[in-house]
Amino acid sequence: MANPGDFAYTLKQQADIVRIVGEYVTLRKAGAQNFIGLCPFHQEKTPSMSVHASRQFFHCFGCGASGDVFNFVQKVENITFPEAMRLIAEKLKIPMPKMSFSSPEEERQAGMRVGLIEIHERACKFFQEQLRKPEAAHAREYLSSRGITPEIIAEFRMGYAPESGFLLRDALRGQYTEELLRESGLFSWKDKGDENADQKAALYSKFRNRVMFPITNETGKVIAFTGRTLATDEKSGPKYLNSPETPIYSKSRVLFNLDKAKDAIRKLEYAVLVEGQMDCISVYTAGFRNVIASSGTAFTELQARLLGRFSKNVVVNFDPDTAGAAAAERSLALLVSEDFQVKVLTLEAGFDPDLYIRRKGGAAYGEALSHSQKYFDYLIERARAQFPVRTPEGKVKALDYLLPHIQRVPSRIVRDELANEISHRLGIESAVLRQELRHAARSRSSSRVSPAGGAVLADAERVLVRALASRELARSPVSNRDGQDLDFEPARQAHFALTRERLHEGTVAEPLIDALLLAQEQGLDPMSLPLEETNRNLLAAVLMDEPEELTPELLENSIRSLRRRVFRRQLEDLQHQLKEAERRQDPASAARLLQERIKLRRAMTAMGESA
Numbered sequence: 001m002a003n004p005g006d007f008a009y010t011l012k013q014q015a016d017i018v019r020i021v022g023e024y025v026t027l028r029k030a031g032a033q034n035f036i037g038l039c040p041f042h043q044e045k046t047p048s049m050s051v052h053a054s055r056q057f058f059h060c061f062g063c064g065a066s067g068d069v070f071n072f073v074q075k076v077e078n079i080t081f082p083e084a085m086r087l088i089a090e091k092l093k094i095p096m097p098k099m100s101f102s103s104p105e106e107e108r109q110a111g112m113r114v115g116l117i118e119i120h121e122r123a124c125k126f127f128q129e130q131l132r133k134p135e136a137a138h139a140r141e142y143l144s145s146r147g148i149t150p151e152i153i154a155e156f157r158m159g160y161a162p163e164s165g166f167l168l169r170d171a172l173r174g175q176y177t178e179e180l181l182r183e184s185g186l187f188s189w190k191d192k193g194d195e196n197a198d199q200k201a202a203l204y205s206k207f208r209n210r211v212m213f214p215i216t217n218e219t220g221k222v223i224a225f226t227g228r229t230l231a232t233d234e235k236s237g238p239k240y241l242n243s244p245e246t247p248i249y250s251k252s253r254v255l256f257n258l259d260k261a262k263d264a265i266r267k268l269e270y271a272v273l274v275e276g277q278m279d280c281i282s283v284y285t286a287g288f289r290n291v292i293a294s295s296g297t298a299f300t301e302l303q304a305r306l307l308g309r310f311s312k313n314v315v316v317n318f319d320p321d322t323a324g325a326a327a328a329e330r331s332l333a334l335l336v337s338e339d340f341q342v343k344v345l346t347l348e349a350g351f352d353p354d355l356y357i358r359r360k361g362g363a364a365y366g367e368a369l370s371h372s373q374k375y376f377d378y379l380i381e382r383a384r385a386q387f388p389v390r391t392p393e394g395k396v397k398a399l400d401y402l403l404p405h406i407q408r409v410p411s412r413i414v415r416d417e418l419a420n421e422i423s424h425r426l427g428i429e430s431a432v433l434r435q436e437l438r439h440a441a442r443s444r445s446s447s448r449v450s451p452a453g454g455a456v457l458a459d460a461e462r463v464l465v466r467a468l469a470s471r472e473l474a475r476s477p478v479s480n481r482d483g484q485d486l487d488f489e490p491a492r493q494a495h496f497a498l499t500r501e502r503l504h505e506g507t508v509a510e511p512l513i514d515a516l517l518l519a520q521e522q523g524l525d526p527m528s529l530p531l532e533e534t535n536r537n538l539l540a541a542v543l544m545d546e547p548e549e550l551t552p553e554l555l556e557n558s559i560r561s562l563r564r565r566v567f568r569r570q571l572e573d574l575q576h577q578l579k580e581a582e583r584r585q586d587p588a589s590a591a592r593l594l595q596e597r598i599k600l601r602r603a604m605t606a607m608g609e610s611a
């Protein structure tokens with residue numbers, strides 16, 4: 001997609017893939033040129049995604065996700081190629097030329113998302129302005145009664161949706177199409193069943209007389225709102241009203257406050273997870289910047305992956321004993337099965353984080369936070385509190401309560417440890433119960449992704465793959481360091497030897513090498529080849545691990561090694577045919593084969609191979 005001379009190519013040259021991937025994934029250096037991190041595209045505990053700095057590509061050895069900086073951004077943001085380009089250009093502050101799309105539908109979709117983001121930004125400013133007006137006095141009163149200062153209002157861009165349903169519509173109408181306004185989720189309308197009726201008059205604000213909290217995506221763009229009603233009568237709808245799902249907003253993919261919290265989560269290496277947005281805002285403004293909210297519903301797998309990109313440690317601050325018990329329970333279960341290290345912060349009964357901080361202050365909350373308990377310690381305590389574990393029946397009940405939780409833990413070693421811990425803490429001496437516990441702990445039906453394994457390349461094959469893929473690098477001025485052989489063109493030399501002698505025939509790397517040869521002939525970037533997954537894995541594995549510098553000697557030795565391999569195979573073949581000829585009592589063939597064998601042995605001796 002990125003060809004020399006076009007904008008995408010220029011952009012790719014300037015976009016450091018390590019920096020850009022690093023904004024989404026915590027990367028650490030694993031070699032001279034490569035970095036590794038947890039893959040955002042599948043669930044994992046140990047990093048299997050590598051990013052190569054000079055070759056500017058990424059590859060996950062777990063799920064096979066692979067490509068350049070555009071592919072990464074497209075996939076992680078779930079956007080089209082032109083949108084990924086725009087996003088990267090924005091990050092680099094490079095002005096964009098006009099976008100081109102692969103289909104009119106793609107253009108329409110992308111245009112719609114851009115429009116919806118704009119509308120939300122406009123709406124957010126509109127609500128902010130409204131909050132400053134005299135008519136919004138009651139909204140400001142409500143906020144200050146919740147301990148929310150003007151600074152917090154500004155930081156979270158809180159606003160006020162006026163009683164009139166038409167002000168926002170009128171502010172936006174004229175610049176955006178009717179269709180786009182309907183798609184935004186900010187308006188309601190009454191279908192008149194008559195297409196010719198004055199439809200514009202039918203649009204009115206969904207949010208009226210509410211305090212507005214913008215919901216932002218990971219990059220800080222407003223994509224939805226939550227409105228808290230200020231009306232006291234029942235007719236005004238639910239207390240909290242959320243934007244519906246739209247092309248830019250999917251509840252299950254968003255974590256409230258992640259854009260503000262992500263740096264702190266990375267730095268502190270843990271996140272605090274609370275239930276509500278108000279809780280989140282309170283905790284954040286009390287100085288705990290690594291806080292996010294799940295916004296009342298149970299945590300989803302997508303949210304867990306999103307959070308997992310920043311840290312796998314989380315302190316959960318919602319009480320599973322309260323009204324939202326089922327949702328809280330599901331969230332905790334999900335986090336455990338997604339391999340998070342979970343701790344639980346239990347505040348005194350009747351306190352949510354917001355109330356706790358307002359009554360006792362931030363320092364007290366920090367103190368409570370530092371005493372949060374490991375999730376399983378917390379569960380064991382709950383089991384002991386609920387069941388009389390002194391009696392055998394009580395022990396059985398406590399076990400029944402704990403077992404499903406243990407079985408969610410992905411690691412068998414950890415499950416075993418937990419089983420021991422529980423036996424000990426519940427005072428289980430019965431061999432039968434211990435046995436049952438151990439058995440249950442072991443039998444977890446696992447659906448983990450197993451890393452694509454299998455094919456292993458010989459050293460010589462690895463060197464040739466490196467040589468063939470080196471085209472781009474050889475051309476860049478970076479490799480023209482002092483003392484380096486400027487005439488050394490590994491790709492060309494490897495290409496010459498391999499096409500002339502087909503030395504790679506029958507090797508594991510054959511299909512990959514053939515693809516690389518073809519790419520070279522057609523002047524394609526080896527990293528952009530449409531390879532099968534096995535071959536892509538092989539290529540990435542080779543390029544991510546380049547133990548020694550590619551020198552003319554190394555290349556020459558590798559070619560020789562492959563050549564010897566070919567000779568040895570030919571020799572074996574001859575021996576076999578010779579035996580056959582002797583068995584058939586065919587002296588003419590035998591004599592010819594013997595001659596061939598002598599020639600071959602001579603060639604091998606000349607190469608220094610004892611035959």
Ligand SMILES: [Zn+2]
Nearest residue numbers: 039042060063
């Ligand atoms: Zn992956």
